[in-house]
Amino acid sequence: MRGPELPGGRSTCASRPASPRRSDRSGVPRRLCTRHPAHLTGVFVRVLLDQRQLHANVRWYHDAVRAHGLTLRAHVKGHRLAQVTSHQLASGACGIVAQTAREAVHHATETGVRDVVIARPSTEQWRLPVYAAAARALDARGVRTTVQVTSRDAVAVLAAEAARAGVRLGVRLEVDVGADRGLPATEVPGAAREIASSAALRLDGVSGYYSPVDSFAATRWAHGARSAARVLVEVAGHVRNAGIRCPVVSMGGTVNGLVASGVPGVTEIAAGAYALADATVAAATGCAPALLVEGGVVDGDLEEAAADLLRACGNDWDHETTATTPELVPVRQRLSRETATVQLVPAHICPVLMRARFVDVVTHEGREPTSRWRPVLLPEVEP
Structure with a gap:
């Protein structure tokens, strides 16, 4: 996925792996968690968050902003998770941006912002x-x-x-x-x-x-x-x-x-997007994605539940690319028929967190989730 040009080339995040994740023989990247999870209502889809990469992304971006003497305000729509908000505040964010009054009150209650x-x-x-x-x-x-x-x-x-x-x-x-x-x-x-x-x-x-x-x-x-x-x-x-x-x-x-x-x-x-780093941010900055959508594959097609999570994740300048591989290769064609599951990086992070019921948090690559966080979407309804 081609990213925008930035001054002096890409500003590479120090935590990004020196080489892409290894792939199996089918060419599909190895999964973050290797044990096959239980199917939910007969359809397999889950959202995985690498907590170690999340912390690295927050540290890198906050340091980049502070280096110029500026303050950083965390936009919670980039994750909708009070746990992430708390970490951003602990890492020096001066406050938050929320899209609704209800979300502002929720994050103030949960995090003390x-x-x-x-x-x-x-x-x-x-x-x-x-x-x-x-x-x-x-x-x-x-x-x-x-x-x-x-x-x-x-x-x-x-x-x-x-x-x-x-x-x-x-x-x-x-x-x-x-x-x-x-x-x-x-x-x-x-x-x-x-x-x-x-x-x-x-x-x-x-x-x-x-x-x-x-x-x-x-x-x-x-x-x-x-x-x-x-x-x-x-x-x-x-x-x-x-x-x-x-x-x-x-x-x-x-x-x-x-x-x-x-x-x-x-x-x-x-x-806000810097914390979880969607494919667009990763391509632009060199920072590694901290969030993946893992879904089942049937006859080369992504199962509907996973496809639905990613459906609205295109950008204004590229509606077709809604997801990439962890190596940031756009996924626009059918997947390998030999693949049972695949992990994808959303091109735009916000729509995923608006639809996901839970996020499974992983602390180390190759291990099972240690906790489950729930994104909170609190819209306002016109009277």
């Missing part, structure tokens, strides 16, 4: 009273809460809801820097003035996320991410020049973060 940002690609106004109510509950427990907004209209509504809830709520303004979401850069200073004029709100800063739109852009990912980070820094400068405090300039995304860390003026990286 004291700084949360609630962020979605778009800010539907029906969510704003939910955010304000959650902020009140979190504030009572000493948790600092910030909401990321993607439209100027949301600012006035959020101010009213925060005042009604009796909280002073942090706000991050997401800037459209290439992912077709967020405020246009020209609207940010005006939105910042509205926040500064509200007694119920405080401006936390600006944020942005870059995503390649096609395969060509994916090969120039570093260029796009660097340009996006520079736009964020410039926009924050305009806000400050207007006399408004803008402490945080946050770039989202694991690959984006490696590039943006070197852009002067960026203060924070908000990333």
Whole structure:
């Protein structure tokens, strides 16, 4: 799987094996766990997490961000596991990003995190009273809460809801820097003035996320991410020049973060996929995947339960590649008929954790799982 170009070539994770996992005669990589597991409801599928590799990935990425003097905020949608969140916090993460208020409260309850940002690609106004109510509950427990907004209209509504809830709520303004979401850069200073004029709100800063739109852009990912980070820094400068405090300039995304860390003026990286390292992150950075989907194979076809876990794991620039082998070779053809099971790396990690009921945790290669963790998905339902 070809990854995006990064400055100076790939930034290789020190923990990545010097050579690929050995393969059997059929060419299929050896499994992480060799004992055949019990079939569940007649269909074999399980999600395996290598805890040792998880710890190595977290250590490597946090060190890479800290080397530039930046803070790291862990996005929990990259794993949806409180156990991973706890490890990220213990490894120096300044707080978390969650997609819903319910998930923010859950991770605060389970991990003791004291700084949360609630962020979605778009800010539907029906969510704003939910955010304000959650902020009140979190504030009572000493948790600092910030909401990321993607439209100027949301600012006035959020101010009213925060005042009604009796909280002073942090706000991050997401800037459209290439992912077709967020405020246009020209609207940010005006939105910042509205926040500064509200007694119920405080401006936390600006944020942005870059995503390649096609395969060509994916090969120039570093260029796009660097340009996006520079736009964020410039926009924050305009806000400050207007006399408004803008402490945080946050770039989202694991690959984006490696590039943006070197852009002067960026203060924070908000990333999640680095911990488990899907095939896209692994190809881009050289870090080894910590999560595999293991499924049964019948007549060369992946069984439906495993295929369903991986079905939505393509990227915007490559919908066809939903998984690779552990050696990052894309799987687009039928598998060997001689193979009973296969382990695959999802091209994009988030859809797997939205569908998986459990994750079996392995501490050493070749051994059986030592524990079972449950991903938590807590969506908000529009009333």
